[in-house]
Structure formats: structure tokens, C-alpha cells
Amino acid sequence: MNSPKTFPSYEVARCPYPFYEQMRGCPVAPAGVGGEFIVSAFDDVSFVLTNPQIFSSASTYPENGRHRTRTVQEARGATSGGFVMLDPPVQAKRRRVARQILKADDINSLKPLIESTIDELIDEIEARGSCEFINDFAERLPARVVLTMLGLPMEDQDRAIGWARYDGRGTRFHPSERQDAIQGTLLDVAEYMKSAIVERYETPRDDGLSRFIKEHVAAEGEFNLVNVLSDASLLMFGGVTTTAHMLGNTMKIILDDPALHARVMSDAASIPLILNEGLRLESPVQWVDRLCMEDVEVGGVHIPAGAIVIVLLGSANRDEAVFERPDTFAFQRRQPHVAFGKGIHTCIGAPLALAEGKLALEKIFRRLPNIRYDDARNNFDTIGDTMLFRGLDALYLTVT
Incomplete structure (x- = not known):
């Protein structure tokens, strides 16, 4: 079966769910791009994600600001690139290093910072009486937290937000002019992070x-500057965009449903469940890729x-085979989803993102009880220049 549309593409990314449903009718199929394959059903996705010895994460590699695919020979024993683009044992060692600043104790210690940042952003929204939620809140909260966590200047938050819009593994599917812009972003963040890393290596803080x-x-x-740079940059990229999409997507889900809105207002304990179901229904990261290291059969x-x-x-x-009425929001669900991935590459920043989301929604709905759509300004468009992520381009709200 050939895919009915070119994928990845802007056309599909803007509204992917009809395409996904069609693909699940033949859940493993050629992608229509090169020799690539699409895997779309829950069980097959789980199989690929939990068999890293067959399906390598060293599938692509950013080289001078561009992404290219690796061969099987290049992937075997690869050590260059961020830890999410590597395989064990190198991946496990480098991931453990990153976890040292994302431990539960460290996340708990960040709670006062997260809460104070949320309050500052709400103060600004309250003073204006309205906001564009994505830029004014959803991106700024995780950007400020990541910058503080790493010890980087707060005045660089706008740069960090811009860097974090980088399209990751989706980069190589963009037109050349978009890849040029992404290349500039990668080179900019690399120069910035390289300077900060060398300075701290020579004079630790x-x-x-x-x-x-x-x-x-x-x-x-x-001291391997290339590897430190790759992994530190991942913390910057991963710590902002996906959290922002989670917050924006969940806010829209809540405001779309008066009963759910009322539930959040009256029962803050439901917020973690609502975030979890929002991640399933509108996953910020829509796909990942893997390199097949040997001939294999998946889904027949x-x-x-x-x-x-x-x-x-x-x-x-x-997937309707796993989730009853899968296109419906139901925060009482108990089935596990794969929005944060699965297996050895499960998102390392998930606990921090969920902590930020929980604290943010608790405070927003407590402090801004009249929050609602600014109906004259919203068109609810999703991001138009991404192949990988799912999030709103803008979300205009009023709070008075």
C-alpha cells in the first residue's frame, strides 16, 4: 500500500488525524518518501520503540546545521550527536549524565522557581487583561525554567524560545529555504552554548x-566539547517547545468544553489526569524515526x-484497537500512551514538563477565574512550518 499523501508534509501536519486513521488500515506501509516506512498502530509502534537493537535511534545526524540520514554502518558504534540520537551503551551512559540535573530531588527544588515564574507571568496577563497564551505564557514559563536551571542569562529567553522552535528530525523534509533558516538556528545555538560550556569548563560556577x-x-x-554541546543543546531544545505545546493544547481542550472547564475550576486534583489525556489526544511530538539495522517483519x-x-x-x-472512542477526550482513561515515547528513549524531561503543567494550570484557573477565548482574534491554526510537532500557532485569551 502506498501512503495516500506525501508524509511528512505540511499538508498532513496541519491536520494529521484523518491520514493516521487511513494508515492504520494498513499499519505498516511505505511512506512515499525514498525507502522509508510508516508504522502507525499502537502495538507496532511499541514494538519498534522497545527493540533498539533492531531499530536504531542513530538514524539521522545534524551536520553543519543540516540533517542527513545515517547508514547501518555509520549507526553501528556511533558516538557523535545528542544522546537521543544514539544507541546503548553510549546512549545509556550519556542519558545518565543528563538525568543528574533532572532528578526528582532537583525537580522538587525547582518548584519555588516554577511557581514564582508562573505568578510573574500571570501578573503580566492580569495587568493587561488579555494575552496571546502561547508566546506570553506557554513558551516563557519553560524557557525561564530551563535558563535558570542551566545558569544562563534570563535576558536570553527570547533567543531560547526561537531556538526551541527548531524542527528536530523533521528538518530534512522541509523545503530548502526552510532548511536554510533552521541551519541558521542550529549554528546560532551551537555558538552560544559552545561559549557558555567552554567558559564553565575553564571556570566552573x-x-x-x-x-x-x-x-x-x-x-x-x-572533556569532549562536541558531545557536551550536543547533549546540553538537547536540554535547551527539549525543555521548551514540547512543554509549550502541551500547555497550549491542554488549555484549548479545557476551554472547548464547559464541563471540563468547570471541573478544573472546582477540582485541581483532576489536573494531572487532564494533562495526561491531553498529551494522548494532542501529542506535542507526533513522530520519531528509527533506522532498521537488519531485515525484519513488522505487522506482516x-x-x-x-x-x-x-x-x-x-x-x-x-488507535481504536487500544483506546475506546480515541478521538474523544476522557481524562478517566487508564491505558498508557506513547506521547513521551517508550523504552530506553522515553522522554527524559517528562517529569519536569508535567510538574510545570500541573503548577501552571492550578494557578491559572485559581487566579484567573474569568479566563476565556478572545473570540474576535482566534482562528485556532496549528503551527504551519513544522513536520514534527503539534501545537497552536497562537491562542488569544481574555481574563477580565
Whole structure:
């Protein structure tokens, strides 16, 4: 079966769910792009994500600001690139380093910072009486938290927000002019982070980035600037955009449903469940890719070694074989989803993102009881220049 539309593409990314439903009729199929395959059903997605020895995460590699695919030979033993683009044992060692600044104790210690940042942003919204929620709140909260966590200047928050809009593994599917812009972003953040890393390596400070460098050197036995830079940049990218999309998507889900809105206002304890179901229904990251390291059969379909497999998280999370009425929001669900991935590459920042989301929604609905859509300004368009993410371009709200 050939996919009915080119994927990934802007056309599908803007409204992917009809495409996903069609693909689940033949859940493993050629992507219509090169020799790539799409995997769309929950069980097949889970199989790919939990068998890293067959499906390598070293599938693509950012090189001079551009993304290219790796061959099987290149993927074997790959050590360059961020830890999410590597395989065990290198991936496990580098992931452990990153976890040192995302431990439960550290996240708990960030709670006062998160709460004070939320209050500052709400104060600004309250003073204006309205906001564009994505830029004024959803992006600024995680950007300020990540910058503080790493010990980077707060005045760089706008730069961090711009960097975090980088399209990751979706980059190579964009037209050349968009790839040029993304290349500039990657080179800019690399230069910025390189300067901060070298400075802290030579003169350590009492901040997260200095600790991260120290742990990296201890794990690798040397100061490897390329690897430190790759992993530190991942913390910057991953800590902002997906959290912002989660907040924006969940806010829209709540405001679309008066009964759900009333529930949030009266029962803050329901917020973690609402966030969880929002992540399933509108997954911020819609897909990941893997490199097939050997000939294998998935869902009755032969996939040859060297093929790239596009794993549709957003489709798996709406698989009717797993979720009853999958297109309906039901926060009482108990089935696990794959919005944060599954297996050894499960999102390392998930606990921090959920903590930010919980505290943000609690305070927003407590402090801004009249929050609602600014009906004259919203068109509810999703981001138009992404292949990978699912989020709102803008969300205009009034609070008076």
C-alpha cells in the first residue's frame, strides 16, 4: 500500500488525524518518501520503540546545521550527536549524565522557581487583561525554567524560545529555504552554548551547566566539547517547545468544553489526569524515526536493513484497537500512551514538563477565574512550518 499523501508534509501536519486513521488500515506501509516506512498502530509502534537493537535511534545526524540520514554502518558504534540520537551503551551512559540535573530531588527544588515564574507571568496577563497564551505564557514559563536551571542569562529567553522552535528530525523534509533558516538556528545555538560550556569548563560556577559538564567529563574520562554541546543543546531544545505545546493544547481542550472547564475550576486534583489525556489526544511530538539495522517483519510487512522507519506516536495514541472512542477526550482513561515515547528513549524531561503543567494550570484557573477565548482574534491554526510537532500557532485569551 502506498501512503495516500506525501508524509511528512505540511499538508498532513496541519491536520494529521484523518491520514493516521487511513494508515492504520494498513499499519505498516511505505511512506512515499525514498525507502522509508510508516508504522502507525499502537502495538507496532511499541514494538519498534522497545527493540533498539533492531531499530536504531542513530538514524539521522545534524551536520553543519543540516540533517542527513545515517547508514547501518555509520549507526553501528556511533558516538557523535545528542544522546537521543544514539544507541546503548553510549546512549545509556550519556542519558545518565543528563538525568543528574533532572532528578526528582532537583525537580522538587525547582518548584519555588516554577511557581514564582508562573505568578510573574500571570501578573503580566492580569495587568493587561488579555494575552496571546502561547508566546506570553506557554513558551516563557519553560524557557525561564530551563535558563535558570542551566545558569544562563534570563535576558536570553527570547533567543531560547526561537531556538526551541527548531524542527528536530523533521528538518530534512522541509523545503530548502526552510532548511536554510533552521541551519541558521542550529549554528546560532551551537555558538552560544559552545561559549557558555567552554567558559564553565575553564571556570566552573555553581550552576546546572557547570555540574552537567563535570558529570560529562567524569563519565567520558575527558572533556569532549562536541558531545557536551550536543547533549546540553538537547536540554535547551527539549525543555521548551514540547512543554509549550502541551500547555497550549491542554488549555484549548479545557476551554472547548464547559464541563471540563468547570471541573478544573472546582477540582485541581483532576489536573494531572487532564494533562495526561491531553498529551494522548494532542501529542506535542507526533513522530520519531528509527533506522532498521537488519531485515525484519513488522505487522506482516518486510522492512529491509537500512530503511528509515517513521514511528507515528500521534497515530498510536488514537488507535481504536487500544483506546475506546480515541478521538474523544476522557481524562478517566487508564491505558498508557506513547506521547513521551517508550523504552530506553522515553522522554527524559517528562517529569519536569508535567510538574510545570500541573503548577501552571492550578494557578491559572485559581487566579484567573474569568479566563476565556478572545473570540474576535482566534482562528485556532496549528503551527504551519513544522513536520514534527503539534501545537497552536497562537491562542488569544481574555481574563477580565
